[in-house]
Amino acid sequence: MKDARLLAVWCPDWPVVAACTASGTGQHVPVAVVDGNEIVATSAVARAEGVRRAMRKRMAESTCPELVVFEHDPQRDARFFEPVAEAVEELAPGIEVVEPGLVAVPARGPVNYFSSAERAAERIVDHIAARTNVEAQVGLADSLFAATKAAHRNMIVPPDRTAEFLRPLGVHELDAPELVDLLRRLGLKTLGAFADVPENAVASRFGGPATRQHRLARGLAERPLDKRRPAPELAVTETFDDPVERIDAAAFAAKILSERLHENLAARSLACTRLGIHARTEHDEELHRVWRAAEPLTPRGIADRVRWQLDGWLTRERLTSGIRTLTLEPVEVVNGTALQLGLWGHDDERAVRALLHVQGLLGPDGVLTPVLDGGRGPKERVRLVPWGDERTPAHNPDHPWPGRLPRAPATLADDPADLTDADGNEVGVTGRLELTAQPKKLAVRGRTQEVTAWAGPWPVDERWWAPDPHRAARIQVQTNDQAFLLIRRDQRWFLEGVYD
Amino acid sequence: MSRSATASLAALGVNPASELTSTTTDHTTGRVLPVRGELAGLLPWGGLRAGSTVSVGGSTSLLLALLAGATADGCWAAVVGLPQVGVLAAAELGVSVQRLALVPRPGSDPGPVIAALLDGIDLVAVACPLPPSLARRLTARARQRRAVLIAFGSWPSADVELTAESVRWNSLDDGAETLRRQQISVRSGGRGSAGRPRHVLLTFGEEEIELPLVAGEPARSDEPADAGPDQVDELAARRATTQEQPA
Numbered sequence: 197m198k199d200a201r202l203l204a205v206w207c208p209d210w211p212v213v214a215a216c217t218a219s220g221t222g223q224h225v226p227v228a229v230v231d232g233n234e235i236v237a238t239s240a241v242a243r244a245e246g247v248r249r250a251m252r253k254r255m256a257e258s259t260c261p262e263l264v265v266f267e268h269d270p271q272r273d274a275r276f277f278e279p280v281a282e283a284v285e286e287l288a289p290g291i292e293v294v295e296p297g298l299v300a301v302p303a304r305g306p307v308n309y310f311s312s313a314e315r316a317a318e319r320i321v322d323h324i325a326a327r328t329n330v331e332a333q334v335g336l337a338d339s340l341f342a343a344t345k346a347a348h349r350n351m352i353v354p355p356d357r358t359a360e361f362l363r364p365l366g367v368h369e370l371d372a373p374e375l376v377d378l379l380r381r382l383g384l385k386t387l388g389a390f391a392d393v394p395e396n397a398v399a400s401r402f403g404g405p406a407t408r409q410h411r412l413a414r415g416l417a418e419r420p421l422d423k424r425r426p427a428p429e430l431a432v433t434e435t436f437d438d439p440v441e442r443i444d445a446a447a448f449a450a451k452i453l454s455e456r457l458h459e460n461l462a463a464r465s466l467a468c469t470r471l472g473i474h475a476r477t478e479h480d481e482e483l484h485r486v487w488r489a490a491e492p493l494t495p496r497g498i499a500d501r502v503r504w505q506l507d508g509w510l511t512r513e514r515l516t517s518g519i520r521t522l523t524l525e526p527v528e529v530v531n532g533t534a535l536q537l538g539l540w541g542h543d544d545e546r547a548v549r550a551l552l553h554v555q556g557l558l559g560p561d562g563v564l565t566p567v568l569d570g571g572r573g574p575k576e577r578v579r580l581v582p583w584g585d586e587r588t589p590a591h592n593p594d595h596p597w598p599g600r601l602p603r604a605p606a607t608l609a610d611d612p613a614d615l616t617d618a619d620g621n622e623v624g625v626t627g628r629l630e631l632t633a634q635p636k637k638l639a640v641r642g643r644t645q646e647v648t649a650w651a652g653p654w655p656v657d658e659r660w661w662a663p664d665p666h667r668a669a670r671i672q673v674q675t676n677d678q679a680f681l682l683i684r685r686d687q688r689w690f691l692e693g694v695y696d
Numbered sequence: 697m698s699r700s701a702t703a704s705l706a707a708l709g710v711n712p713a714s715e716l717t718s719t720t721t722d723h724t725t726g727r728v729l730p731v732r733g734e735l736a737g738l739l740p741w742g743g744l745r746a747g748s749t750v751s752v753g754g755s756t757s758l759l760l761a762l763l764a765g766a767t768a769d770g771c772w773a774a775v776v777g778l779p780q781v782g783v784l785a786a787a788e789l790g791v792s793v794q795r796l797a798l799v800p801r802p803g804s805d806p807g808p809v810i811a812a813l814l815d816g817i818d819l820v821a822v823a824c825p826l827p828p829s830l831a832r833r834l835t836a837r838a839r840q841r842r843a844v845l846i847a848f849g850s851w852p853s854a855d856v857e858l859t860a861e862s863v864r865w866n867s868l869d870d871g872a873e874t875l876r877r878q879q880i881s882v883r884s885g886g887r888g889s890a891g892r893p894r895h896v897l898l899t900f901g902e903e904e905i906e907l908p909l910v911a912g913e914p915a916r917s918d919e920p921a922d923a924g925p926d927q928v929d930e931l932a933a934r935r936a937t938t939q940e941q942p943a
Contacts, residue, residue, distance in 0.1 A: 394842055395815065544795075547772035550816025551797050554809050562809075564798040566783040578783040583797060603875050603901065604784035606756035649868035651875070672868060672875050679865045679875055693782060695875060696756050696863055 200417065201303040201355065203313075204335045205284050205320060206347035207277075210297025211237040213330060214276040215266035226260050228253075231268035270500070271507055273297065278508030281485065283327040287320055292470065292488035296504070298344060300488060303336050313352045337361060340488075341412040345369055358415035363388030370409045375402060387413040395546055407545075416553075430464070431472075431525040432456045439478050439518025443507055449522060450502035457524045458495040467492030470528035473505045478517035483509050492530050551583050572656060573670070574604040574681070574693055601654065601670070605681050605693025613682055613689040614639040615647075615673070625653050625669045625684050638673055638680065640691045645675035656683065729766040729818060729844060732790060738858060738884045738896050744819065746842040749835045751851040752821075754860030755880055756781065757789065759821060759848050761900065762858075764790030766819055766844075771795065774817045776802050776810055777824030778848065789900060810834055814843045823848040856886035877901060 211229040226242035228235050235251045245260035273296035284299050285291045288306040291299050310316040317334035324332045335346025338358035346353050353361040365387045367379045384390045391414040398410045434453050440446050475483040487501045555563050563583040571577045615623045617633035624632040635647045652671035668685040679695035728743040736742045752759045763773045772795045779800035787793050802809040807830050813820045814837045835853045838845035866877045880898045
């Protein structure tokens with residue numbers, strides 16, 4: 197699971213920091229950002245004066261008369277965050293912007309490079325401060341949710357201790373106000389108490405969306421991992437005759453391209469959860485950024501992120517020319533889960549998620565599901581396909597299969613065996629499908645046993661009568677306390693199964 | 697229960713109405729997953745109690761038969777660490793293989809894999825050797841997640857222990873017969889209410905078995921199209937039998 201460790205870089209009070217940077221307001225002033233009539237972010241100075249999030253604007257202003265208030269502006273938040281994201285990227289490649297003020301990056305690279313998580317965190321914080329004069333905190337844990345909570349506390353959670361770290365935290369850490377309210381009324385005050393509720397009970401009592409919050413509380417990834425990459429043809433590209441240099445033109449381009457991407461995905465019943473944005477300028481500068489979303493992105497969600505990103509790039513002074521080509525690439529799509537859950541019923545959701553989780557741990561081939569198929573032998577009649585692949589029989593099931601045995605061995609094997617007659621000579625099979633002698637002894641897996649009875653031979657392929665080097669036959673052999681299935685191929689006996 | 701499951705059990709000679717226990721919920725034992733009727737007598741709750749650990753030894757057929765009733769009833773099962781498991785035999789014993797997942801090689805650190813399975817799979821059969829401390833943690837995990845952990849081999853903290861003392865088949869009449877009927881002599885024991893030792897002689901399968909070829913598609917309806925009333929009676933007469941033996 198080491199690969200799943202994430203490093204989160206979090207800038208406290210980001211909407212306030214962005215607003216102050218844009219307006220040149222100093223740090224000693226009490227500042228709040230309001231959305232409509234509600235306070236959504238405050239500066240430390242404002243908090244010391246008693247201004248809180250979710251407070252009414254009027255109430256906040258009467259609490260702290262010198263409060264400077266800015267309107268909430270996601271565009272501004274994103275624009276001023278781009279230099280911070282760049283600073284992180286200079287030390288830790290592969291960053292993903294979760295929201296303005298929060299960046300995630302796989303921890304392995306920077307931790308290995310700086311030889312320890314603590315040093316990596318320290319260097320990243322120092323580098324951001326030196327480059328952008330912004331104060332940042334770093335957290336490290338096994339899931340994005342936990343890494344973010346760790347960053348709020350400037351903490352490095354040791355591997356496999358993520359669930360333990362989350363347990364004592366209050367349920368208000370979940371970004372789901374209605375659920376938090378309900379959990380509190382039920383007396384579930386900590387994430388640990390919520391995590392202990394069985395998942396099926398969560399789904400049935402609190403509804404489907406609560407299961408995602410439940411996953412977060414348990415320290416699991418917000419989605420089961422799916423290592424399959426979306427097909428490259430899902431990406432959409434636009435080349436502009438007039439290079440995009442202004443914000444309004446960028447917004448328009450973002451909207452058009454986002455809709456095209458969404459149509460592409462929707463046609464395949466997919467939704468994007470990680471969005472790659474590539475731009476190339478007139479002077480062939482290459483720009484690239486990945487946005488990561490907790491929920492599958494809506495067309496609006498895609499357009500917002502593209503607009504924010506273009507704004508961030510265009511206002512950056514280092515850009516020497518307008519954007520000529522813009523590409524949106526779905527880096528991660530909700531594929532398996534959505535489709536599988538559609539295929540199986542709601543009752544099977546838990547099982548499907550568990551199997552996808554194991555595939556995340558072991559790779560897609562780590563979980564197999566059997567398909568009963570045409571054929572004769574116990575191995576041909578079962579095809580094992582990776583979980584999630586199409587389950588269709590390869591052979592015509594209506595085909596008659598002479599030589600099929602009524603019972604299959606519970607244990608399969610493929611070991612060389614010696615079957616001999618009373619004189620110790622090997623027993624063979626004739627072209628007329630008869631044994632050359634009565635079998636008396638079976639030697640297999642280092643043990644020789646007396647043959648008490650046998651049955652067969654049965655043909656293995658239909659061209660038994662034709663001269664064919666692959667012709668083969670099966671027999672069942674009983675000893676005192678065991679029963680075996682043997683197959684003869686290429687003039688040799690093999691143990692094919694044990695009837696245990 | 698789905699029609700295909702009914703069909704495959706009927707094909708085995710198990711009369712689902714009388715012989716297959718159903719999922720029940722009791723305030724003292726909690727949810728109990730159904731098992732094939734002849735296995736009910738081996739288990740203290742008449743089925744597999746959610747959250748319990750059952751160890752199975754001596755017979756892969758016995759392990760697979762334990763998965764049959766619950767998967768036919770819509771539950772999911774996973775088999776971990778048993779790459780040589782005979783899936784066809786499982787299907788013949790009544791396991792609904794479309795709800796069976798195999799994790800043949802759980803890797804050098806099987807703990808997280810098994811734990812993840814216990815989070816969402818109703819029955820998890822584990823056949824890889826594990827250190828006792830991990831085994832106990834997984835038993836606790838199964839209890840917490842209300843899953844059934846089936847240990848193939850010895851396990852330090854099983855609620856019920858099933859041991860196949862012998863596995864016998866109908867004798868092959870040299871060159872003519874074929875293996876059809878399997879008799880497994882099973883001894884059960886365990887902790888608490890499971891502690892009373894019991895002996896049961898299980899008999900599995902006697903007649904031709906048709907299996908659904910495509911997942912979820914019944915190979916035939918509940919009554920075989922070509923079977924008249926006499927044949928149906930015959931099927932019922934030949935159904936798997938359970939004999940209590942003195943312990």
